[in-house]
Amino acid sequence: MDDFVGVGTVIIEHAVQWFELAQCVVTLCSAAGVPILAVDNAVELTDTQRRRYLSHALAMNPLYAMVVETRAPAISDDLMVMMLPILDPNGLLGVIHCSRPKAFTPLSSRDLSVLAAQVSVRLTQLGVTTANKLDALSDRQHEVARLVGRGLANHQIAAILGVSENTVKKHLKDVFARLGVANRTELASRLAHAGRRIDPPLGITRTGSVVITRGTW
Secondary structure, eight states, X not given: OOSHHHHHHHHHHHHHHHTTOSEEEEEEEOTTXXXXXXXXXXXXXXXXXXXXXXXXXXXXXXXXXXXXXXXXXXXXXXXXXXXXXXEETTEEEEEEEEEOSSOOOHHHHHHHHHHHHHHHHHHHHHTOOTTOOGGGXXXXXXXXXXXXXXXXXXXXXXXXXXXXHHHHHHHHHHHHHHHTOOSHHHHHHHHHHSOOOOOSOSEEEEETTEEEEEOOO
């Protein structure tokens, strides 16, 4: 439970049982409120529906609009669907979207709100924030940046990655440009404050009892 997917998986596995949920989707959003990653247990969903959920279906959901505006839980008129905010110091980090075959009671709604608050705290402790810009980097660029952050010189990085020193220089130049930093010191500082990188690959990944959807369509 040391990243967003791990936290989301634990929430789904336990909340489904605790609150008798039919479906639970834990979604990570960008600083602009755009959904970028979702973890779900919805076996009835197709991969097309999952992609649609990230690309526009969630953004068009009136409950999501309420959560974005108020940073507070929102519940449907029939009380059977609930959406809860996951927050960080910068604002809305994501949402927990859950439904069940019977109405949420005031007690279950309160307990789910407490759970969402605990999730917010845990993700903040892990460094998962909306301020993370490392996802703008390719996998190789991230490797180079990480090694620079450890204080390694270009020739050392080249030896570790099995590439030429000129290739390392090219990757480092691209990293500087993408992150808006001017030198290795600024890069190390940015890495220290950028939060955790999202590691699941783009697309659909199935692991254990959950499905992970990542990408922009």
